[in-house]
Amino acid sequence: MISGRGTPVRVGVFGLLGSGNLGNDGSLEAVLGYLRAAHPEAVVDALCGGPEVVAARYGIPATRLHWYRGEYRTASRAASIAAKGLGKLVDAFRTAAWVRRHDVVIVPGMGVLEATLPLRPWGFPYALFLLCASGRLFGTRVALVGVGAAEIGSRPTRALVRGSARLAAYRSYRDGPSRDAMRAMGVNTARDGVYPDLAFALPTPPPAGLSAPPPAFGREALREQGGTPIAHPGAPGTVCVGVMDFHGGDDDRAHAEEIHRRYLAGTIRFVRALVEDGRPVRLLTGDECDAPVVAAILEAVDSSLVTAAEVASLADLMKETAAADTVVATRYHNLVCALKVGTPTLALSYAAKSDALMERMGLGAYCHPAREVDADRLLGQFRALEEQSARLRRTLIERNLLATAQLDDQFAELTTALFPTSDRAGARARQEAP
Template sequence: MTPANGTPVRVGVFGLLGSGNLGNDGSLEAVLGYLRREHPEAVVDALCGGPEAVTARFGIPATRLHWYRGEYRTASRAGAIAAKGLGKLVDAVRTAAWVRRHDVVIVPGMGVLEATLPLRPWGFPYSLFLLCASGRLLRTRVALVSVGAATIGNRPTRALVRWSARLAAYRSYRDARSRDAMRAMGVDTSRDEVYPDLAFALPTPPATALSGPSGSSGSSGRVCLGVMAFHGGNDDRARAEEIHRRYLDGTIRFVRALVEDGRPVRLLTGDDCDAPVVAAILDAVDSPLVTAAEAASLADLMREMAAADTVVAIRYHNLICALKTGTPVLALCYAAKSEALMDRMGLGAYCHPAREVDADRLLEQFRALEKRSAELRHTLAERNLAAARQLEHQFTALDAALFPAADHPHALREAP
């Protein structure tokens, strides 16, 4: 897309992208697909957590989000603490300079307005605030697209998230609970829309890729189990190890029960940090029926899940992958976003608390889910079609809001 002055529109994408989280990168993939389809002349680059990975996979230039490379390591020595502090000042200048080079910046999905997992205010919340404040000061349109949000108790984090949302030029949420949370935190959401998660815009693997391991169209009782290095959320730091141990012990007991029934179990992750959980399960359940997949993208996860009879998963985007392939899924829920997603897709009855994994109850729910497999597959097919239509509507709305000078007569709506 080229506006009247003949200069291609400069679009930036921003977030913890390329850092090993498959869901975040899937959201980026969806937005890049939209830009390449609707605005092929736009010049796109990223400010992100893993610039080398983003450039290698998506073919766009990328800049490191933080000047200080040890940003997400705990600083205990005076030198490291000083470097972190200096980094905050340097990042303010770097972020503003990056934003200034763009006409539009898109934050593609992700839970950028929530703290459902451990999060320090001066980490990503501060970075997002710098982005949105720079956008407002420098008149660069910043769009928070299909993002997740949750009510935040920690005051500094809450303030940074609230002001980030207020300063953005466009906001949409991936579920109604996210919009409600932002309203509860003092953001005027009267003109904000709710759309499905951006990952629902990704292509589902073709039919030839949806066969079982032997190449047939069916599976042989395989269960995909998505795992996570789960230690609770921001308010659970004092109990983090207890929560993790309970989650892991319950999950191991569940896997053992499946193996005793002769069911093959395929372990899946969604972030590089999940590898120790996979190792712990393989060590505890010594059986050839339990194997681990090496997935590098949401497409890889979808191929694995499409070849399964049933999925049990904890990570949000693992759930999305199962739902997109039409595979019945049982959710281990650690936040309201998972429950909202399952409700939206017609599987609200199949949720289990991740903090209190009860293997016996989980197995009971699992068997009830499998009894309704055919019915639920039909439901998922209908809900997936609806999600795809809703996201097409969102991309049309984005065109009007972010690129009004090129193709649309609509004026930009500045979010209050």
């Protein structure tokens, strides 16, 4: 893809990528798949949280998001506080210089416009604002693609998030409540689209034991897989339980430990009840920070029926959830992976995004609050879910086909919005060439 200046279009990707969150990296992978399929000549690099991981895993140059390496550690000593303050100033110049080198910058998915987990305004919200302000200053098109949003109580965080959204050249959301939240916070969303989460564009892994073909993309990927999500035969009765280091949201800091204790205790009771029924349980995570929760469950439920999966990507999560009879999960992208492969799923919901996802996929009745895990009620919902397993699998086939088609539309819209007409003409010429 060549710009109007006769040089390849320079595309940057931005976010907390390569930092241990599998959902964030899955969103990046989906956008890179789109760029390689639709704009193969684009020159792509990243400004991100884990540049070494991104460079090694995805083969693109990557720069550290923050100058100060201890950005997300609590600063208590004077030297640390001073270094963090200096980092804010340095980051303003570093971000501006990086943005200026690009024609387009894409923020791929992620909950960048929400505070459903604890968040400080001078952390990522400040970094995102620097990005969008630099884009407006230098004429670089910044796109927030398939992002999550929620109304924010903290005034500084709310102001930064609202400012970032207003300065972006393009916005789309992964669910309706996200768009509604930005509208409620004073952003004009009349032109903003709503599409399924970007992870639904990822290829579904083949069944265990089969060699994987070259990964297809979007609707083509689903057609190659026979038009349906792939289910892997697994151990009879296996239940995947996706856990999370859950402490409530940004407004729950005063009660964070109490919320976590209730969540963990309820989850342990539920896992113990499954084991008493003779069900194998496979524990899943979605972020490096979830490991202590897995350890606590394994210690509390001392049984060979309970094992922990080692997952390093959304593809790993899809393989695990496809091999299960049923999934009960907290993290948003644990839910996405389970639903994408067509496994009946129950959400331990901690935010509106989980409820919206389950409703979109036809399982809106199977949500349970993560803040108040009632093991007995959860077990009742779980049994009701299993009774409807065959019907729900058929529903998921239909909803996955629709999601894939909608994401094809999202990427077509993105090309129209971000890339110059000359670039699109070149892309059409390549497609029409014999």
